[in-house]
Amino acid sequence: MQTMKPITSEKKLENTGASKIPPLEGGGAKRLDGIGEYYFSQKLREIDELNKAGKQVINLGIGSPDLPPHPAVIKKLHEEALKPNQHAYQNYKGSPVLRTAIANWYQKWYGVQLDADSEILPLIGSKEGIMHICMTYFEEGIAVLVPNPGYPTYASAIKISGATPLFYDLKKENNYYPDFEQLEDLIHENPALHLKAIFVNYPQMPTGQLPSKELFEQLVAFAKRHHILLVHDNPYSFILNDNPMSLLSVEGAKDVAIELNSLSKSHNMAGWRVGMMLAAKDKINEVLRFKSNMDSGMFLPVQLAAAKALELGKDWHDEVNKVYRARREKVFELLALLDCEFDTTQAGMFVWAAIPGKYSDGFELSDEVLHSANVFITPGGIFGSAGNGFVRVSLCSTEQKIEEATGRIKQSITTSQHV
Numbered sequence: 001m002q003t004m005k006p007i008t009s010e011k012k013l014e015n016t017g018a019s020k021i022p023p024l025e026g027g028g029a030k031r032l033d034g035i036g037e038y039y040f041s042q043k044l045r046e047i048d049e050l051n052k053a054g055k056q057v058i059n060l061g062i063g064s065p066d067l068p069p070h071p072a073v074i075k076k077l078h079e080e081a082l083k084p085n086q087h088a089y090q091n092y093k094g095s096p097v098l099r100t101a102i103a104n105w106y107q108k109w110y111g112v113q114l115d116a117d118s119e120i121l122p123l124i125g126s127k128e129g130i131m132h133i134c135m136t137y138f139e140e141g142i143a144v145l146v147p148n149p150g151y152p153t154y155a156s157a158i159k160i161s162g163a164t165p166l167f168y169d170l171k172k173e174n175n176y177y178p179d180f181e182q183l184e185d186l187i188h189e190n191p192a193l194h195l196k197a198i199f200v201n202y203p204q205m206p207t208g209q210l211p212s213k214e215l216f217e218q219l220v221a222f223a224k225r226h227h228i229l230l231v232h233d234n235p236y237s238f239i240l241n242d243n244p245m246s247l248l249s250v251e252g253a254k255d256v257a258i259e260l261n262s263l264s265k266s267h268n269m270a271g272w273r274v275g276m277m278l279a280a281k282d283k284i285n286e287v288l289r290f291k292s293n294m295d296s297g298m299f300l301p302v303q304l305a306a307a308k309a310l311e312l313g314k315d316w317h318d319e320v321n322k323v324y325r326a327r328r329e330k331v332f333e334l335l336a337l338l339d340c341e342f343d344t345t346q347a348g349m350f351v352w353a354a355i356p357g358k359y360s361d362g363f364e365l366s367d368e369v370l371h372s373a374n375v376f377i378t379p380g381g382i383f384g385s386a387g388n389g390f391v392r393v394s395l396c397s398t399e400q401k402i403e404e405a406t407g408r409i410k411q412s413i414t415t416s417q418h419v
């Protein structure tokens, strides 16, 4: 019998004719026009190059929790994954165990009553929910109000859906709250577009601004007045904040609002990809029409372990916040060394700071710190033009790393003064 020889990779190409295929005409679809590679994905490549050259950059950029989830959560995942019958496709609407845990969590922490069966949709992270909402409700000719500065995914997802983001400014002098007069102006300046939604996010990323009940009430009233959807992205309410708030706690909010939430930051589970959408039944069903065509429900052991995480008490959050609080003090020292100005009462896992006047923008300061001290901090301009005069420092590194970064910056300042 003749033995079969493995085909070399060169041979494989020849056989499939892959080398003869011309490049794809036109590249990507039109909907990706104007959608760049995510800033961090580019920057991480640059940092990688510096590391290969032996620089050992300390990255204080990305907000991915470095602390683990509670051990009971990991144990639950392990136990459930060991069972032979937990590996099938899952219900598109998520496990009833997780939906019930979410309903209890919303009642306990936010004082919001939700029907576990019809008003909750588990998600693969809040980021996934943003895209689903955009694909469900938006298309060409639609305008959506988006915060500047704000999470870049809002505008990208809106553009991918074919709609147009209209950026509203969040200014320090207005507590980083929307200026409702500017919102009205934006609507009137764009008569050819049909306004369909506004995105808001409090505690706000990147500014760390907390919401007030009055702000949430004003937003609900604004959305009702304009007959638009109010999307509140709420993944930071447990970080450095003793008073988590849901926009759905405003009376009548469910008539217009969808809230997104997540276990990424509150439970140190960013890589698990567990989030949730909370809204009235009709909106859950509308988004489910799109989502059920995109995925097939999360791995059940992940859902059951997430339900376990949602049962964690105040002790857990206090413990996590103790760590972030100590790190934040160190970040304040680092930023003071750079002559930046910041508010010490910010929530969330970053510190947002205004840069000193000698820099033209946060990019210049960030690049200087990267190349002179091998420390990466995020330029505020990546969150929109209103962030140009700022930088953002993440709290997702140990106190020791932050101290080391401060030491390097101190050293680079001393060296430059002696040149």
Ligand SMILES: Cc1ncc(COP(=O)(O)O)c(C=O)c1O
Residues within 6 Å of the ligand: 063, 124, 125, 126, 127, 128, 151, 201, 205, 233, 235, 261, 262, 263, 264, 270, 274, 275
């Ligand atoms: C404002 C905001 N919303 C949503 C997300 C994404 O969260 P998730 O991990 O739940 O997708 C992030 C993550 O950085 C964020 O900063």
